[in-house]
Amino acid sequence: MTQKVLVVDDARVVRISLGRILKKLGFEIIEAENGKEAYEAMNAHPDIALVMLDWNMPVMNGYEFLVAMREQERFSENPRVIMVTTETGMPSMLKALAAGADEYIMKPFDESLVCDKLDIVGIAYNRE
Numbered sequence: 329m330t331q332k333v334l335v336v337d338d339a340r341v342v343r344i345s346l347g348r349i350l351k352k353l354g355f356e357i358i359e360a361e362n363g364k365e366a367y368e369a370m371n372a373h374p375d376i377a378l379v380m381l382d383w384n385m386p387v388m389n390g391y392e393f394l395v396a397m398r399e400q401e402r403f404s405e406n407p408r409v410i411m412v413t414t415e416t417g418m419p420s421m422l423k424a425l426a427a428g429a430d431e432y433i434m435k436p437f438d439e440s441l442v443c444d445k446l447d448i449v450g451i452a453y454n455r456e
């Protein structure tokens with residue numbers, strides 16, 4: 329079964345590069361440009377296994393989306409959430425983890441870093 333990943337970032341170039349990596353790893357990609365779109369995507373595709381989530385976005389930021397999504401009973405554990413952000417401060421990281429994020433990736437990222445984080449959060453992917 330192909331697992332779905334929701335890639336949430338207001339920067340198109342980030343969505344493309346993350347999407348390219350994740351597609352190669354065998355995932356189906358769904359994109360959102362902000363937290364509001366991401367929230368709508370989760371309700372349209374409740375089987376999404378993983379969210380790769382930017383922090384700074386217009387309309388609704390990644391943190392606000394995370395809190396709103398985890399408030400829904402069916403999303404309290406899944407999907408897994410990996411923050412992908414330039415918010416490098418430890419307080420921000422702790423705040424996101426406390427709100428239900430599972431891991432944290434600092435930009436810039438590469439395929440091996442993404443794979444390491446998928447291993448940590450327990451999401452299976454195609455290995456070559």
Ligand SMILES: [Mg+2]
Nearest residue numbers: 338382384385
């Ligand atoms: Mg951003």
